[in-house]
Amino acid sequence: MPSGFFDHEQTPALLVLEDGRSFRGVSFGATGEAFGEAVFSTGMSGYQETLTDPSYHRQVVVATAPHIGNTGWNDEDDESSRIWVAGYVVRDLSRVRSNWRSNRSLDEELRNQGVVGIAEIDTRALTRHLRERGAMRVGISTVELDPAKLLDKVLQTPSMAGSDLVADVTLAEPEVVPAVGNKQLTVAAIDLGIKDMTPTRMAERGIEVHVLPASVSLDELRELAPDGVFFSNGPGDPATADAPMELLQGVLDQGIPYFGICFGNQIFGRALGFGTYKLKYGHRGINQPVKDLRTGKVEITAQNHGFAVDAPLDRAQLTPWGHARVSHVCLNDDVVEGLELTDDDGNLLAFSVQYHPEAAAGPHDSAYLFDRFVDVMQRRKRSTTDAQEN
Numbered sequence: 001m002p003s004g005f006f007d008h009e010q011t012p013a014l015l016v017l018e019d020g021r022s023f024r025g026v027s028f029g030a031t032g033e034a035f036g037e038a039v040f041s042t043g044m045s046g047y048q049e050t051l052t053d054p055s056y057h058r059q060v061v062v063a064t065a066p067h068i069g070n071t072g073w074n075d076e077d078d079e080s081s082r083i084w085v086a087g088y089v090v091r092d093l094s095r096v097r098s099n100w101r102s103n104r105s106l107d108e109e110l111r112n113q114g115v116v117g118i119a120e121i122d123t124r125a126l127t128r129h130l131r132e133r134g135a136m137r138v139g140i141s142t143v144e145l146d147p148a149k150l151l152d153k154v155l156q157t158p159s160m161a162g163s164d165l166v167a168d169v170t171l172a173e174p175e176v177v178p179a180v181g182n183k184q185l186t187v188a189a190i191d192l193g194i195k196d197m198t199p200t201r202m203a204e205r206g207i208e209v210h211v212l213p214a215s216v217s218l219d220e221l222r223e224l225a226p227d228g229v230f231f232s233n234g235p236g237d238p239a240t241a242d243a244p245m246e247l248l249q250g251v252l253d254q255g256i257p258y259f260g261i262c263f264g265n266q267i268f269g270r271a272l273g274f275g276t277y278k279l280k281y282g283h284r285g286i287n288q289p290v291k292d293l294r295t296g297k298v299e300i301t302a303q304n305h306g307f308a309v310d311a312p313l314d315r316a317q318l319t320p321w322g323h324a325r326v327s328h329v330c331l332n333d334d335v336v337e338g339l340e341l342t343d344d345d346g347n348l349l350a351f352s353v354q355y356h357p358e359a360a361a362g363p364h365d366s367a368y369l370f371d372r373f374v375d376v377m378q379r380r381k382r383s384t385t386d387a388q389e390n
């Protein structure tokens with residue numbers, strides 16, 4: 001059989017949701033069992049980036065695009081060192097891979113990494129079910145084909161609400177991503193499950209990025225004397241992220257410019273005094289419309305979040321550091337998609353978005369946010385130099 005074909009025997013597999021609904025399909029990727037939170041992603045492309053996004057840790061991802069695997073797997077597009085999804089659910093697994101960069105098939109890569117997949121599932125029915133009932137726990141198995149028995153195991157799986165997963169994904173030792181060209185600025189990026197494209201997008205703008213473990217202390221951060229601090233995306237419930245939130249409050253006390261993405265937006269929200277809550281089924285995909293409330297402009301964004309910040313859309317709130325307000329909102333459901341902190345003159349001090357401006361595999365409408373971060377850092381740098389000279 002030509003290489004790239006789905007070339008092993010079809011093994012039956014079973015999917016069971018925590019409310020008892022079950023679907024029968026066939027195995028692909030590794031055989032065995034996988035459990036997690038069932039979520040669906042509406043991206044038509046970019047499955048390699050999705051599967052390697054650490055924010056999907058402990059989640060079983062359902063692809064709503066009916067045909068998956070046609071571009072295979074390459075050695076360039078991974079967003080981290082491994083696949084993080086707990087399991088992968090597709091309708092029709094492509095029997096052929098066809099792309100000039102493809103090195104192997106999706107099926108092979110899932111097998112290499114021991115990740116369980118299930119194909120031939122009615123993903124449309126499954127997605128409609130999750131939309132109506134909400135995200136819930138799920139199991140997929142090639143070894144337990146009795147729905148009642150698999151359900152017992154699903155019910156023993158921990159829920160996503162209340163899960164603190166940062167320690168599972170953060171790097172052990174700091175890493176430096178050098179600036180492309182002349183170094184203009186230094187950023188300390190706290191790794192809560194960072195995607196590789198984020199430091200890349202910063203480095204392209206002359207930023208030397210120090211990617212740091214989540215356990216870093218405020219003193220260690222200050223020793224680095226960064227021009228800005230960044231908190232990444234990451235898995236788990238933001239309500240559990242007390243230590244990162246306290247670290248961020250310390251950063252704001254120092255007046256250091258801040259930018260956060262996704263989990264970094266939720267933690268910023270908490271630091272500013274807002275709450276977070278779990279969405280019914282979340283936003284996942286690369287086609288989500290977001291409005292910038294400052295400019296009225298709409299961006300099409302990449303998203304992956306199951307929780308959101310609870311903040312009023314129509315008014316600012318006074319905090320110890322300045323005025324906090326919602327800067328971006330999702331046009332599908334009015335969910336908070338961005339926050340900003342400004343001084344009395346309206347100058348931006350710190351900001352964050354719930355979506356993904358680094359957006360591998362696109363769209364790139366929101367890349368301007370990295371330039372905005374550079375502007376905030378440059379302005380602060382100028383004002384501290386001016387203050388020292390006077």
Ligand SMILES: NC(=O)CC[C@H](N)C(=O)O
Pocket residue numbers: 055232233234235236237238261262263264304305306307308
């Ligand atoms: N991509 C992210 O950073 C996700 C943040 C958080 N774990 C959520 O699900 O909402």
